[in-house]
Each structure stands twice: as structure tokens, then as C-alpha cells.
Amino acid sequence: MKYNRRTKTIILTGVMVLLIATVAIAGLVMDPARYGPNYAAKRLPPSWSHLFGTDYLGRDMFSRTVKGLSTSILIGTLAATVSAGIALSLGLAAATIGGLADKIVGYVVDLMMGIPHMVLLIIIAFLLGRGLQGVILGVALTHWPNLTRVIRAEVLQVREAPFVQSARQLGKSPLKIALDHILPHVLPQGIIGLILLFPHAILHEAGITFLGFGLSVDTPAIGIILSESMKHIALGMWWLVFFPGGMLVTLVMLFDKLGEQVKLLLDPVRAQE
DSSP states (O other): OOOOHHHHHHHHHHHHHHHHHHHHHHHHHOOGGGGSOOGGGTTOOSOSSSTTOBOTTOOBHHHHHHHHHHHHHHHHHHHHHHHHHHHHHHHHHHHHHOHHHHHHHHHHHHHHHHSOHHHHHHHHHHHTTSHHHHHHHHHHTTSOHHHHHHHHHHHHHHTTSHHHHHHHHTTOOHHHHIIIIIHHHHHHHHHHHHHHHHHHHHHHHHHHHHTTSSSOTTSOOHHHHHHHHTTTGGGTOTHHHHHHHHHHHHHHHHHHHHHHHHHHHTOTTGGGO
16 A cells, blocks of 8 residues: 555654653653662663663663653653744734834844853743753743744735735734634644754753753753763763763654654645655
8 A cells, every 4th residue: 555645744753752752651650769779780881681771879771861851851842832832922923913012022032042042041940940940941931032933924924815814804803813814824833843842942951951050960861861971981881971862862853853744744735745
């Protein structure tokens, strides 16, 4: 049986979502004892008993990595969803209302993009008390400007369409036009933008945690794992960095590929090839 691109894309998207969901759920339900200290098994290299080896406290690195990836997925999901919601709302309001609203949104976007991203993220996370809440809000409040510009550009094109002009001449309010006629056309861009925000959110969460401004040191997060492992590379414990870092890159690439597949799926022309 020959499948078209839409069918193949749906299957591939389902497989990737299943893999990501499996890692996320496995980390959430994992017994803390699985990634806790075991002083009888310190500094063991990768083996069948410990696939990713153990660290200087005897903690199983495979379990810690899965738990860390699950935490990253949780943070990425919440932060990217909030950020995409902000971008969709501001982009829609700026282009629909226009005038002063458009200027204010444009100024705020330029201001946010004019500050070094990591510096702004660290400041926000630090002011909000670090920890899980600080990291989620910090990532969410710094990742919406680019998507806002994309949404605004899309709305500017759609609002000049004949069906929108007809609705305006029939006396519909700007809010009604925005929700009923413009939003459905820009929502696919918002969904794609949401998915593509995941890699950025995950990497920046790991980055600020690695620098010590994110999650607490007792949290099995990828940033914490990599930060602690730096002290032991010189002792030949390469597996402490190689496996967690490799899994983080794999997760980011998986989200990036998922975004590409969803973009194909939402394209009515290319999806049927």
C-alpha cells in the first residue's frame, strides 16, 4: 500500500509524540530510589546493570537522565505554551487594532529582543525566586517576541482578505472579526511556533540551570547533571557528560523534527504529495 505524505507525516508525528510522552511519563512516575545515591556502586562505567554508568555518589545515570529529560519536557511544555499564548494574543491585537496598540507591541518586542537573551532569562528567573516556577516563567516571558512578529505579519495579510472586509462592512466588531475570521487562519502558525519553541525552552532551561541560576542542585535536571559532571571529566568519567548531553541533543532534535512534520501536515498542498 502506498501512502501519501500526509499519512506518512501523521504516522511519524505519532511515533515522535509517543516517544516524548513515554520519557515524560517515565520520569514523573519513577521511584526516587532509582536515581538516589548508592555508595556501593560509585563511578561505574556503562554496563548492562547501569546503561549510562554511575556517578561519584553511585547514582544511576540512566535513571537520572530520564528524570532530567522528563523535567525538561515539563518545563518546555508549560513555558512554550505560555509564551505561544502571549505571542498569539499580542500579534493578533497589534495587527487587528493597529495604531497605538501596534506601536506599543512593536516597542516591547524591540526592547525584549535588544537585551541579550540569556542575560534577560537569568534576571527574570532570579527575580522570580529561581526553582521550577522561576525557570518556567523566565523561559515563558522571554521566548514570545519572534513568534509575535510572525503572527503579526500573518494577521496583516489576512485582515485585507475579501471575507474579512465583508465582515467589517456588515458591522461586526473588531474582536468578533479577530476571533471568528482571523484567528482560524493564523492558528496553524501559532501551533507550529509553539512546537518550535520547545527546543529553545529546553536548551535555555538547561543553560541557566548549568550556570547555577535555575533549578536547585538536588533536582535531577540535565543542567545540574552536566554541571556536576564537569568536575569529574578529568578523572576519565566521560559517561557522565556524554550520555546526558547526547540525550538532551536528541530530545531537542526530536522536537525540531516534530515541528517540521506538523508544518507539512498543516500544508494542504505538500501534505497530499
